[in-house]
Every structure is written in structure tokens, then in C-alpha cells.
Amino acid sequence: MKASIERRYRAALDLYPRSWRDANGNAMLATLLDEAEVEGRNRPGLAQLLNISVFALLERARSAVPASVRDRAAALAWGMGTALAIVMFVGTEWAPWSTGRPSPEAEVTAFGPFVSAAAVILGLWILAFVVALAGRARPARWLLAATLPASVVLVAGEGAWWAALRPPSSALFFLALLALIAMQGSAVTSRRDRLRMLICLFVAGCLVVAIVYGQLSQSLLGDWSRYRIVWIEITRPLPYAIALLTAALVALLLGRFAWAVAVVIACSPALIHVLALVVVSGGGPLLVGVLAVAGSSALLIWGLAIGRNSRAAASQR
């Protein structure tokens, strides 16, 4: 009976990654057996097995994406999301700076001094970035988390006066994915972390402004009727996918593997966007080609980086 419970616990511990098991498996098994002995149990409890399964899978997720990669991907997502939020908050949401009129057939009432309630989401992004820079990781995460239900409300409020000129759903989905990635980062504790976030913001800001000017040469600010077009252009996935995958390949060539994988993760909202377009449109040859190249590049980078990490870990043993 003792052998049976030990075998069952060992099987449950197999859910943990091998490296974690090598480091902690025997000590954890001893604790499990100690507890079973004190409680007079001959078989593992369901709650105990469930608890082990949850933490084992979390540990697997953590080891698949190490903290160094998660933090870099989060910094990139923070930069990209905040750059979008600032450019759009100023460029399209602040109503007094928007010239022209809404289309004559639309009865549109602005959301206070803003064009739509999307200003709340963009404001939360900007505030969250400032709070994160101040080293308050948890409140910053909560502020970002708040953008998710706010986006759902905005999409559900289709037709309401405060959502009449809201960004398209695809843009809100794009921002939501960036928020989820940014929330995975750990605390911003050092000056180096802050510098990294600011550099990411600057680079992403340049990229966003370049895309806007490139796509909308006639006007960046103003003209309400262009509002939705700006959002569509600014979240068009192709420029992000190309720019970020180029950056990933450069990082790979320079041997900065953590950055290479982080860039792939940070550009995943753009790739998901491409995938959605392929599904919705039935897949034009260009989109399918872009998706194939981007997807295989991402897998190649990921594979090389994981292989390198494994070799580094093996050489340390």
C-alpha cells in the first residue's frame, strides 16, 4: 500500500518539468508521504492531486517562458500599448483638437471632452504605465486588467452615444492582447527596468507615428470622419509583424536570444490579427504567405532559443 501511494505521487510529480523535479522532486515526495502518514491515508487525496497539477502546469508554463523572456516581452508590450494609447488619446480622442464634424447623417454626442468612452481605456493604459514606472507593479497590473472589462463594455455598447465613435473591435482586441502580455512581467524594480520600458515606449512610439504618417499622409490630427480609419490603419498587423520579426531576426543574429523570443511574443497580437483576417477573408495568397513566413520564423527563433537554453542548462550541471 505504501509503495502504491508513493507510485501515485511520483506519477503526479511527473507533471512538473524535469529540471524542477530534479531539484525538488524527492523533497516534495517526502513531504507528501509524511503528510499521508500523519493523516493515515493510503491513497492521494483529490484536492492534493489537483493542487499538484495546477502548480506543476504553472511551473511548466514558467519554464517554457523564462522570467527573462517574460519581462522583456512585457516591456515591449507596455511600450507598444502605451505608445498606441498616447498617440490615439491625443490624436483622436481629445475632442477639442478634432476639427471638422461627424458625418452629417450620424447623430453623435461626444463623451465629455472626448470623442468616445475609449478615452477611459487609453487613459488607463497611460496611467498604468506611469504607475509601473514608479515601481508599483501590482496596481499597474490592476489598472491594465481594468482595460479588459472596459473593452468588453465598449464593444457591447455598440450604438450607444458613448460608443458611437469607438475604435473598431479589432483595435480593442489588439490592445487587450498587449495588456495580457504586459501583465505577465514581474515588478519593475531597478533603474535598468525603467530604462528598458522607456526605450521600448520610445521605439514603439516612433513605429506607431511612422505607421500613422505613412498610411495617412493627409492628416494625423482632426477630422472626425477619419477617426475609425486611423484606428484601422494603426492596428493593421502587417507593419508590426514585419518590424517585430525583423527585430527578432536581428536579435537572433546578435545572439540576444531572450530578446528574440520576447519580440516574437510581443508581436503575437499582430500575428493573431493576421490569422483572424485570413479566417474571415477566406485567406488571400499574400496573407497566407505572410502568416506562413511569420509563423515559421517565430517557431524557428523559439526552437533555437529553447535549444540554446537547454544546452546552457546542461553545461551548468
Next chain:
Amino acid sequence: MRQPTFLVLAALADGRKHGYALIAEASELSGGRVRLKVGTLYAVLDRSRKQGLLEDAGEETVGGRLRRYYRLTDEGADRLAVEAARLASDAANAQARLRARNAGKPATA
């Protein structure tokens, strides 16, 4: 600081302990309200060790089982002291509010 981490650090405050001893001690410290699951315990131990709050303190094999001991670091003791002071302050404030509330109530026969 989350409650499981607080309880584990508090359990280590008076000396090194191994896995099951930490579960038993955490339960005692919480008056039996918190019974740490083993997966939770080892997640806390792993994270706290990476944060420098505790460290390994030797191993021994008892009845064929590997017992690994853990002890609090100075940094862990400092963090525990700060957290304990914060909890004590919050509790004192809550008690003061309750006293004020009760003082404002008319006495009942």
C-alpha cells in the same frame, strides 16, 4: 505579501524546518484555519528562495525519505518584520474603529 508566504516565513522565524514541519507549523500559526497544500508550499519555497527570503539548510534521509531543511535569511527576517508590523498596525486600526463604534451605541439593558 500573500498569506501562505507570510506563514511559511513566520514558521521559519525560530529555526530551520523541513517540508511537513512547515505545513504543521503554518497550520498552528493560523489557529488551524490555513492548511497549506504541498504544491502551494513548494511554490512558496521556490519563489521565496529566488527572492532571497530563505535558503536551503541541509538535508537528511529519514526512513528512506529525503528531508530538506529551510531557514530564513536576514533579508527574509526583515521582510517578515515589516509585514508583521503592517498587519499589527492594520489590526490595531480596525480595533480602534470598532471600539469607537461600540462607544457610540446606547447601552442596552
